[in-house]
Amino acid sequence: MPPPLQICAQGKGRLLGTQAAPASSLWLHLGRVGGGGTGKRSYDGARAAPKFVIAPPHHPLQHCCSLVLPCAWIWGAHVCYASCGGKIKQGLLPSLEDLLFYTIAEGQEKIPVHKFITALKSTGLRTSDPRLKECMDMLRLTLQTTSDGVMLDKELFKKCVQSNIVLLTQAFRRKFVIPDFMSFTSHIDELYESAKKQSGGKVADYIPQLAKFSPDLWGVSLCTVDGQRHSVGDTKVPFCLQSCVKPLKYAISVNDLGTEYVHRYVGKEPSGLRFNKLFLNEDDRPHNPMVNAGAIVVTSLIKQGVSNAEKFDYVMQFMNKMAGNEYVGFSNATFQSERESGDRNFAIGYYLKEKKCFPEGTDMVAILDFYFQLCSIEVTCESASVMAATLANGGFCPITGERVLSPEAVRNTLSLMHSCGMYDFSGQFAFHVGLPAKSGVAGGIILVVPNVMGLMCWSPPLDKMGNSVKGIHFCHDLVGLCNFHNYDNLRHFAKKLDPRREGGDQRVKSVINLLFAAYTGDVSALRRFALSGMDMEQRDYDSRTALHVAAAEGHVEVVKFLLEACKVNPFPKDRWNNTPMDEALHFGHHDVFKILQEYQVQYTPSEDSNNGKENRTVHKNLDGLL
Numbered sequence: 001m002p003p004p005l006q007i008c009a010q011g012k013g014r015l016l017g018t019q020a021a022p023a024s025s026l027w028l029h030l031g032r033v034g035g036g037g038t039g040k041r042s043y044d045g046a047r048a049a050p051k052f053v054i055a056p057p058h059h060p061l062q063h064c065c066s067l068v069l070p071c072a073w074i075w076g077a078h079v080c081y082a083s084c085g086g087k088i089k090q091g092l093l094p095s096l097e098d099l100l101f102y103t104i105a106e107g108q109e110k111i112p113v114h115k116f117i118t119a120l121k122s123t124g125l126r127t128s129d130p131r132l133k134e135c136m137d138m139l140r141l142t143l144q145t146t147s148d149g150v151m152l153d154k155e156l157f158k159k160c161v162q163s164n165i166v167l168l169t170q171a172f173r174r175k176f177v178i179p180d181f182m183s184f185t186s187h188i189d190e191l192y193e194s195a196k197k198q199s200g201g202k203v204a205d206y207i208p209q210l211a212k213f214s215p216d217l218w219g220v221s222l223c224t225v226d227g228q229r230h231s232v233g234d235t236k237v238p239f240c241l242q243s244c245v246k247p248l249k250y251a252i253s254v255n256d257l258g259t260e261y262v263h264r265y266v267g268k269e270p271s272g273l274r275f276n277k278l279f280l281n282e283d284d285r286p287h288n289p290m291v292n293a294g295a296i297v298v299t300s301l302i303k304q305g306v307s308n309a310e311k312f313d314y315v316m317q318f319m320n321k322m323a324g325n326e327y328v329g330f331s332n333a334t335f336q337s338e339r340e341s342g343d344r345n346f347a348i349g350y351y352l353k354e355k356k357c358f359p360e361g362t363d364m365v366a367i368l369d370f371y372f373q374l375c376s377i378e379v380t381c382e383s384a385s386v387m388a389a390t391l392a393n394g395g396f397c398p399i400t401g402e403r404v405l406s407p408e409a410v411r412n413t414l415s416l417m418h419s420c421g422m423y424d425f426s427g428q429f430a431f432h433v434g435l436p437a438k439s440g441v442a443g444g445i446i447l448v449v450p451n452v453m454g455l456m457c458w459s460p461p462l463d464k465m466g467n468s469v470k471g472i473h474f475c476h477d478l479v480g481l482c483n484f485h486n487y488d489n490l491r492h493f494a495k496k497l498d499p500r501r502e503g504g505d506q507r508v509k510s511v512i513n514l515l516f517a518a519y520t521g522d523v524s525a526l527r528r529f530a531l532s533g534m535d536m537e538q539r540d541y542d543s544r545t546a547l548h549v550a551a552a553e554g555h556v557e558v559v560k561f562l563l564e565a566c567k568v569n570p571f572p573k574d575r576w577n578n579t580p581m582d583e584a585l586h587f588g589h590h591d592v593f594k595i596l597q598e599y600q601v602q603y604t605p606s607e608d609s610n611n612g613k614e615n616r617t618v619h620k621n622l623d624g625l626l
Helices: 096-105 113-122 130-145 154-172 181-196 242-257 292-301 308-322 332-340 343-354 364-375 381-392 407-420 423-432 469-481 504-520 523-531 546-553 556-565 580-586 590-601 605-625
Strands: 025-029 051-055 066-069 072-075 078-082 088-092 110-112 151-153 219-224 229-233 328-330 377-379 437-439 444-449 453-458
Touching: 096 110, 096 113, 096 154, 096 523, 110 113, 113 151, 113 154, 130 154, 151 154, 181 219, 181 229, 181 469, 219 381, 229 381, 242 292, 242 308, 242 364, 242 381, 242 407, 242 437, 242 444, 292 343, 292 364, 308 328, 308 364, 308 377, 308 381, 332 364, 343 364, 364 377, 377 381, 381 407, 381 444, 381 453, 407 423, 407 437, 423 469, 444 469, 453 469, 504 523, 504 546, 523 556, 546 556, 546 580, 546 590, 556 590, 580 590
Parallel strands: 025 051
Antiparallel strands: 066 072, 072 078, 078 088, 110 151, 219 229, 219 453, 328 377, 437 444, 444 453
16 A cells, blocks of 8 residues: 555645644645646635645555544545544545445446436536536546446446546535535526516617617526536626626735725725716725726726736736636727717716826826726626626635635625625615625626625616616525525524525435335445445434334344444434334344344443444544545
8 A cells, every 4th residue: 555645734844643633724635546747726715614725646556545634544445543542443434436426326336427417417517617627528538438338337437537526526415505506596597587577677878889788688697606507598698897897806906906005095985976976085085996986096006017908918817717717708899989988987087187096107098998998898697607706705716726816805895895886776785685796787797695606697778776677686586585695694583595504305315215225124225325424323203223123124134234334333222212122122033133232242332432423523524525
């Protein structure tokens, strides 16, 4: 066996050995079959702790990993636990590839490829997800080179998934922020259809490029902090960000220059005035970065001292990173029209120049050109939802794992979106919806649910405040259904749907399947359950376990499997204080009684207590590995 790979505290530069990990961040090194390069990908999100950075080093022998935790080592398919007294026990735990295979196969020897793809999509992941590139490439190659191209046995399956096993196992074990993604998206589709019936509003027509859009266009896309995706409607039609770009360029400025520097030039308060008013605060600064005056000043702070072409390239690269390299374009026709009809913004620009609001040496006309360029950046609902999810995820792009923005930039941006993002409707939106958002005259609304997901709603018809009619209706309904409002989680508040929690029906189904397998003597089903990480000591409403049921039915092989392979507690008591041994004696199953009696010799109550704790630790550490 090769020496274990290393885990050390980030920034400490030393091995942890058998010590508890004191650092908030760990480096997790995974060996990949066949080696083949190194790289790092972060699965840290705003809600995830501790942070794991996974790096596949050259390792020619086998896929294995070593994870140092307090008194625990996890090695490949084996688990070794050391108690504080130095006593070591060993038990078999499946590799993550085995666990995933048995979870999907449901007792079959092979998995149809279409079943795997369908199951993958049901978790919210897409086959185009850049984190799954290695898996999808290997799957295509395997299908081309095998005779049975539509079926995968365990070895072929493991070969395909091993390079992305951690992400896939997270998905199939419902460890994402929204566990029951299919149910949640069905609610989103219903909200979409409800908003689609809204017929009011008028398409912006101050430039021809905006007026050409059909009022019937309506799309919603969402991306969670784990990269789960869902889209409904016209989500692939490009449209200009317009004012939706304001929080993004403010985030870039704070990321590059810091909060203190940026707010020397722009305030933080809602203005209470129209977004395009020629008005400054008492310090002769724009009120906030979400009104036109503030956005023009923020534009002047980006990459000072270089040409507009270099500035634009820099911002486009930033936008591409935020969007996970999905569609980000530019509408030159919109840019030209904005510049030709931008008298109000030119007036604001000269007023700002007269009040010395720009950094010294700023070319105001060039800055306005750059401002119009940024307003003319194109996105789709799908790419913009990833941008929103990057903000929801603390600055990490959820589908690439790359850190794009600093936590400081994200926090400040979301704060200003919450208080100033919806034009003159900002106060009402904060009151009714309670989430950071920004709207634009092209009909887009970028909405952020911190630590959960980002959304982009797009429909060209606008209300008198300049916000999308359908988009506002959708946001209201979303918060009416789900407890996403900032203050929905206060104690004694009315109960709403929380898509972040796994439904109770899933846990009930788990207990029923386990006890039914014990009742019918189905050892293969029990083995699948154990390999998929199920708690084999779950109890029903009478506090009866699978061992109670197997002993009462006289299933010798099931009893042996539960005791010897799963190491379950042999002395659980049900609501009538009966143990499995009592059940076997009562129903005359002397073989089972003898097995339990013999096991009692090597299993004492003190060990029982430790074993229960140990089994819980197995499950906990498997979750920790994920």
